[in-house]
Amino acid sequence: MKNQIVVLLVCIFLMSGCSGERFTEINPHQPFVASVNILQPSLSFFDYEGKEITTWDFDAAYTGAALIQHDRVLMYGHDLTEAHLYELSTGKRVEVIECGAGTTNVYYDEQTERFFMANSKTNTVTSYDSQAAKLSEQKLYNYPMSMTAHDGLLYVVNYKDTVLSVLDIDTFQVVDEWDIAKSSHGIAILEEQHAVWVGGHGQGNRPNETIDVYDLETGERLTEINMPLMPIGITEKGQEVAVISHGKSTLYVANREGEVLWHQKVGANPFAAAYFGKWIAVAGYDDQTIYFVNEQGVEKRVKTKEGPFQLLAREDIK
Amino acid sequence: MRTFAGKIWTLIVSFLLITIAFMYLFTDFLYEQLYVEDTEASMIEFGGKLATKYKGGAVSDELIAEIEEHNNYSIFNVFAVRNPRELSACVPFDIDYETLIGPDERRQLLEGNAVTKIGYEERFERQIISVILPFTDENRLEGILYLYYPLAKISELASKEVVLLIAGVVMFSILIGYLVFKGLKRIMYPLHELQQAVRRMSTGDYRARVGVTSNDEVGQLSEAFNHMAEAIQREDEERKVFLATVSHELRTPISYVKGYSESIQNGFIEGEQKDEAICLIAREANRMERLTNELMQLVHIDTEETDKMYPMVLAETLRDSAALVNTKAVEKEIAIVLELNEEIIIEADEEKMRQIFINLLENAIRYSDRGTSIYLNAVIEDDSAVIQVEDKGIGIPQEDLPRILERFYRVNKARSRADGGSGLGLSIVDKLVQQHRGTLHIESELGKGTIVTVKLPLMEE
Numbered sequence: 001m002k003n004q005i006v007v008l009l010v011c012i013f014l015m016s017g018c019s020g021e022r023f024t025e026i027n028p029h030q031p032f033v034a035s036v037n038i039l040q041p042s043l044s045f046f047d048y049e050g051k052e053i054t055t056w057d058f059d060a061a062y063t064g065a066a067l068i069q070h071d072r073v074l075m076y077g078h079d080l081t082e083a084h085l086y087e088l089s090t091g092k093r094v095e096v097i098e099c100g101a102g103t104t105n106v107y108y109d110e111q112t113e114r115f116f117m118a119n120s121k122t123n124t125v126t127s128y129d130s131q132a133a134k135l136s137e138q139k140l141y142n143y144p145m146s147m148t149a150h151d152g153l154l155y156v157v158n159y160k161d162t163v164l165s166v167l168d169i170d171t172f173q174v175v176d177e178w179d180i181a182k183s184s185h186g187i188a189i190l191e192e193q194h195a196v197w198v199g200g201h202g203q204g205n206r207p208n209e210t211i212d213v214y215d216l217e218t219g220e221r222l223t224e225i226n227m228p229l230m231p232i233g234i235t236e237k238g239q240e241v242a243v244i245s246h247g248k249s250t251l252y253v254a255n256r257e258g259e260v261l262w263h264q265k266v267g268a269n270p271f272a273a274a275y276f277g278k279w280i281a282v283a284g285y286d287d288q289t290i291y292f293v294n295e296q297g298v299e300k301r302v303k304t305k306e307g308p309f310q311l312l313a314r315e316d317i318k
Numbered sequence: 319m320r321t322f323a324g325k326i327w328t329l330i331v332s333f334l335l336i337t338i339a340f341m342y343l344f345t346d347f348l349y350e351q352l353y354v355e356d357t358e359a360s361m362i363e364f365g366g367k368l369a370t371k372y373k374g375g376a377v378s379d380e381l382i383a384e385i386e387e388h389n390n391y392s393i394f395n396v397f398a399v400r401n402p403r404e405l406s407a408c409v410p411f412d413i414d415y416e417t418l419i420g421p422d423e424r425r426q427l428l429e430g431n432a433v434t435k436i437g438y439e440e441r442f443e444r445q446i447i448s449v450i451l452p453f454t455d456e457n458r459l460e461g462i463l464y465l466y467y468p469l470a471k472i473s474e475l476a477s478k479e480v481v482l483l484i485a486g487v488v489m490f491s492i493l494i495g496y497l498v499f500k501g502l503k504r505i506m507y508p509l510h511e512l513q514q515a516v517r518r519m520s521t522g523d524y525r526a527r528v529g530v531t532s533n534d535e536v537g538q539l540s541e542a543f544n545h546m547a548e549a550i551q552r553e554d555e556e557r558k559v560f561l562a563t564v565s566h567e568l569r570t571p572i573s574y575v576k577g578y579s580e581s582i583q584n585g586f587i588e589g590e591q592k593d594e595a596i597c598l599i600a601r602e603a604n605r606m607e608r609l610t611n612e613l614m615q616l617v618h619i620d621t622e623e624t625d626k627m628y629p630m631v632l633a634e635t636l637r638d639s640a641a642l643v644n645t646k647a648v649e650k651e652i653a654i655v656l657e658l659n660e661e662i663i664i665e666a667d668e669e670k671m672r673q674i675f676i677n678l679l680e681n682a683i684r685y686s687d688r689g690t691s692i693y694l695n696a697v698i699e700d701d702s703a704v705i706q707v708e709d710k711g712i713g714i715p716q717e718d719l720p721r722i723l724e725r726f727y728r729v730n731k732a733r734s735r736a737d738g739g740s741g742l743g744l745s746i747v748d749k750l751v752q753q754h755r756g757t758l759h760i761e762s763e764l765g766k767g768t769i770v771t772v773k774l775p776l777m778e779e
Contacts, residue, residue, distance in 0.1 A: 038410060063410070120412070143412065160414065185411065201408050204415060207401060230402060247402040248376070249458050268428070268458040269407050285410070286428050287457035309410050 023091035024054040028071055031315045033276040035283050035290055036065045039307025043073070048277045050292050050300035056091075057305075060084070066106035067312050068115055069130060076103040076117070083117070085132055095132045104159070107147035112169050116154060118144040125156055125165075127172055136172040140165045146198075150189045150216075157184045157198065164198070164219070178219030181212065188234040188241065189216065190256050197258075199231040199243065207247050213258060225258040237275035244273040244282060251282055251293060266291050266298060274311040283308035323506045330498050331491070338487060350469075354447055357467050358434055361394055361449040365432070365465045368396065372453045376400070377461035385463065393467070398453070400461035407459070416440065419450060419462065427452035428459055436469065445469040508536045512543055524551040563726040567609060567741070571602035612742040616725070619749040626667045627754075629777050632696055632703055633658040635668060639675035640694060643683060651689050654679070658696045662703045665777045670750050677743045678707045678770050685768070686711035698776065702756075705772045714762040722760060723748045 026032065032045040032053055041062045045053040062075045068085065076083035076099070083103060085095035102121030109115070113130045125144050126137040141158035144165070148155050154167040157180065164184070166176035186199030194216040202208030209228035214221050229247025236242070240261070243252045249270055252263040267284025270291075274281045279292040279299065285308060292300040368388065371381060377400035385398045399405065404418040405427075418441070423433045433450040448466040452459055511528045518526035526547055528540045578595040581587045587595050640654050647654055664671075675694075682692045686709045693708040714722060718729045726741040744760075751758045756774040 159412070183413075201403070201411065201413070205401060205403055207403050230408070246407060265458075268456070269402070271410065284457070286424075286459065289457075307410070 021093065023056040023086070025091045026053065026088040028089045031277070032313070033274055033281045033290070034065075034073075034312040034314075035272075035304045035308040036062070036310035036312065037288075037305035037307050038063050038309045040305040041077075042305045043075070044290075044304045044308075046281075046290060046302060048279075050290070050302045052302065052304075055305065056086075064103070064105060064310055065312060066108050066115060067314060068108050069110075069113070070314070073312065074106050074108075074115065076106055078103060078120070097128070097132055099126070104143065104145040105147055107149065107154075109149035109154070109169070111149065112152070114169065116147055116149075116156075118147060118156065120145070120159075123158075125154070125167070127154075127169065138167060138172050138174065140174070146185050146187045148187045148189055150191065155187060155189070155196065157187055159183065159185060164214075166219070176219060178214060179221075180214075181208065183208070184212075186232040186234045186243075188236055190236065190241070191216075193256050195222065195258075197225075197234055197241065197243075199227075199234055201230050201232060211243060211258075223258065225254065225260070227252045227254075227260070227263075233271060233273045235274050235280075240275075242273050242275065242280050244270050246271050246285070249284070251280065253280070253295070262295050264293070264297060266293055271309055272311040274313040276311075276313045276315065281311055281313065283311050285309060322509075323502045327495075327499055327502055330502075331495050334494055334498075335491060338491070354436060354469065357447050358436075358449065361447065361465045361467065362432055362434070364392065364394060365396070365449050365451045365463055369451045369453070369463050372461075372463075374455045375460070377453055394465045395467065396463065396465045398461055398463050400453075405459055405462060418464065423450065424459065427462060428454065428457065430454060439466070442466065442468075505536075508532070508540055512536075512540055515543065515547070519547060519550070524554050560725060564613065567726060568606065571606045571609075574602040575599050575606075609742070612746060615746055616742060616749065619746065619753065626669075627665045628668070629663055629665050630668050630671070631660070632662040632664050632671075632705070632774075633660045635671045636675055636694060636696055636705065639672050639679060642672075642676055643679045646680065646683050647692070650683060650686065652683055652686055653691045655691050655693045657693065659698055659703075662696055662698060663777045664703055664754075664774050666754050666774070670753070674747050674750050674772065675705070675707070677747050678772075681743060682707055682709035682711065682768070682770075685709065699773075701776050702773045703776055705774070706769055707772075708767065708769045710767040713764040713766050713768055714760070715764050716762075719760060719762060723758070 026045060030047065030053065032047060034043050034045045036043060041058040041060060043056040043065065045055070047053055058075070060077060060080055062077045062080070064076055066074045068074050071088050072085055072094070073088060074083055074085050079101055080103070081098065081101050083097040083099050083106070084093050085097065086092065087094045099117055100119065100121065102119040103117055104120045105118045107116050114127050114135065117126045117128070119126070120143045122139070123142060123144060124137050124139050125147070127135040129135055140156055141161035141163045143158060143160035144156045145159040146157035149169065152169050153175065154169050156165045156167065158165060160182065162179055162182050164178040164180045165174050166178070167173065168175050180198055181200050182203045184198050184200035188197045190197065196214040196216055198212045198214065200208045207229050208231070210224035210226050211231050211234070212221055213223045213225065227243050227245050229245050231243045231245040231252070233244035234241065239255055241254050241256060243254065245252065246269050249265050249267055250263055251266045251273060252260050254260045266282045267289055268286035270282045270284045272283045279294060282291040282293055284291065288304055288306050288308060290302050290304050290308065291298050368385060371384060377398060382398045382400070385396060388396050399418060402408070403413070403415060406417045406419055406421050406424045409421045409424070419427070419433070426433050427450065430452060435448045437445060439446050439448065445468070446466045447469050448464065451463040453461040453463065508528065508531065515526040515528045524547060527544050530537050530540045530544070578599050582592055582595055636658055637656065640656060644654065679692065679694070686692060690710040693706070695706045697704050714729055721727050723744050725745045728741045748758050751772055754774055756772060759771040760768065761771070762768040
């Protein structure tokens with residue numbers, strides 16, 4: 001009799017587990033910056049005050065996330081065969097995407113309301129509409145990862161190759177290919193300057209020290225901006241571009257012409273930076289800390305789970 | 319190697335070779351353990367001191383140069399690294415690059431711990447012991463101090479002397495093999511000698527003996543062999559004497575029978591003389607018959623165990639025996655005086671009991687003078703029945719007493735043969751008494767008489 005009760009309880013527990021884990025809801029009017037922690041798979045949400053709103057702890061080994069529109073977040077993992085779409089306001093999983101293993105990055109383009117998944121096993125990029133329906137797929141070069149979109153074009157950095165692929169989002173055909181450095185990572189488009197900034201780790205034992213600037217139309221390499229060491233995270237807001245160099249744990253803030261306005265050491269081995277209100281949030285990967293920084297220095301710091309690798313910021317409260 | 323010594327030799331030498339091999343491996347293992355532990359400890363100590371040169375902030379070129387300077391003075395190889403790529407800083411990214419330290423080591427270093435590694439390192443293309451110490455500033459791994467030392471194996475150290483080493487091992491093995499061979503030969507010598515002696519014995523040479531040089535198992539075996547050989551030799555000699563005696567005993571009556579019968583055949587003897595000769599032939603034939611019967615009896619007693627032991631009243635048997643020999647006694651006008659305890663009960667074979675006392679009484683009658691008396695007594699003494707046959711006859715000389723029980727031994731050969739004695743009577747009695755777990759004792763004085771005492775155990779109640 002006792003055993004039967006235990007079995008029953010276990011069954012109930014398992015069934016409730018299967019029927020969909022439910023996380024703490026996030027108020028749709030709540031701005032946040034969320035750190036995607038990959039060593040202890042989790043998503044930690046912080047408000048403008050640097051206070052933790054909540055943390056979603058996952059069982060799956062997610063390695064990245066992307067905000068889709070306003071209220072959804074797509075969680076994916078390089079070794080996972082499916083990606084999961086969660087609704088923030090309900091804390092529920094709403095969609096499962098059978099994408100196969102090898103997902104390196106997901107980028108959501110607000111303009112076209114599509115998101116793109118890059119895959120290192122198939123060396124492809126796949127486009128989906130905002131309802132997670134697969135649209136088309138294109139094979140690129142070795143290890144497509146960093147992505148950004150502008151004016152109907154998708155720019156994809158092939159991480160283990162020396163090619164940046166430019167695709168037409170509608171036709172999903174490659175319209176241009178640029179020469180870039182190997183191990184490039186981090187891309188941003190500065191429209192007014194007609195410039196594309198590309199960061200990277202550098203090849204072999206020689207670490208990269210610069211952001212390479214390419215012409216938006218021709219793909220010609222225009223100049224480089226010295227931002228040692230290993231600048232890989234690029235984020236922009238207003239007149240500023242913030243670059244995080246993980247090799248020297250340094251945050252550079254430059255104007256849109258590429259002139260470094262100020263820089264400072266932040267965190268231990270940070271991979272991600274994001275503008276968030278009056279701050280630039282920086283995630284220290286080695287010290288599991290999120291830093292809230294401005295020109296004066298680190299204003300706040302808050303501990304997060306192990307391995308904060310990516311930052312998602314939501315400010316556009318509607 | 320079919321010999322015993324060969325097998326032992328093989329065993330010892332193979333054990334020796336196994337021991338050498340084991341010692342080699344064990345020493346190698348021990349060396350590595352001690353060597354590695356010791357080196358590791360010194361490296362951590364040295365590295366710890368060197369790491370104090372780092373005062374925080376970025377790792378400068380000067381610091382790297384200063385640390386590399388130590389390579390000139392230290393037995394360890396030492397260098398500082400600040401390249402984040404080497405330190406696995408890019409780890410969440412898929413990097414096609416063999417870093418100096420792995421992500422787990424990076425974590426340990428971030429926690430401020432030293433990392434020690436033993437094993438093959440591709441970068442140095444050899445087995446090394448390495449100690450890695452972190453340069454950390456505010457949780458940032460700014461660089462590392464890397465110390466390593468080649469892990470030379472004993473075989474590597476001795477690679478030049480390896481021929482010498484192998485030659486040494488071979489020479490040592492040969493020497494030990496030879497010494498073991500010599501030693502074994504020495505130890506096995508008595509066994510060899512024993513083997514030779516046994517071979518001689520088996521061909522009928524009972525004089526074979528071995529020298530006893532030691533008191534060990536082999537020595538004791540040799541001694542036992544010598545005893546056995548002596549016993550066999552004695553037995554053999556006794557057998558020969560016995561056979562000679564038997565043939566001699568038989569030859570006399572045969573020659574009588576042959577002589578007289580031929581004389582009768584050829585008609586040399588006539589009339590009354592002829593009757594006398596026939597009488598003689600008959601007497602000698604009887605003697606031969608009796609002799610062979612008694613011999614048969616002796617052989618029987620030797621080979622068969624008595625199994626027909628029943629309780630019996632001794633007095634009755636003694637009376638029967640006396641009655642049976644009474645005719646002979648009356649012939650010589652000898653009186654048999656009985657004095658018997660009627661309560662004596664023994665466990666015995668009645669037939670054999672009767673034979674014992676008939677033999678003893680016949681002897682007494684044979685060697686007693688006419689008109690004397692023979693006394694037959696039976697009493698209980700302690701737990702035994704004691705029976706005495708006493709005569710007042712001619713007695714036995716003292717010097718003959720010890721041999722009186724031997725087969726065919728006669729005190730006076732001519733006379734006893736004339737009396738019809740075979741010389742086996744007392745031997746048979748002795749054997750039968752022994753079979754009944756009793757003892758036989760003879761006292762005698764020449765010219766005065768003889769007392770034969772038989773002691774038999776009473777029946778246990």
